[in-house]
Amino acid sequence: MPFVSVRITKDGVSREQKAQVIAEITETLQRVLNKRPxxxxxxxxxVDTxxxxxxxxxxxxxxxxxxG
Known part of the structure; x- marks a missing residue:
């Protein structure tokens, strides 16, 4: 059972962006390591800045x- 922890600063990342990160990490683990999604x-x-x-x-x- 893979567990991946991603830490980012809390500054405007959308729900859709986070969902994409989750989907793409999951897909990578499936494709590269044959892990079940x-x-x-x-x-x-x-994390607050x-x-x-x-x-x-x-x-x-x-x-x-x-x-800028």
Missing amino acids: ELTHIVIEE DNWGYAGMTTTEYRSQQP
Whole structure:
């Protein structure tokens, strides 16, 4: 039983986009590893940008410093 955890920042990803990610990961596991889709679990965790950090700062802060 495959279990895949996907973590993304919480910033406007639509329900349709998440459904597509789930479908495509499931299809890849079936095609490449011959895993049964009905036994494949995909969990998408959305993390607030204040709780995700890199480059020594939160994602919120980092993005606020980017041009455009």
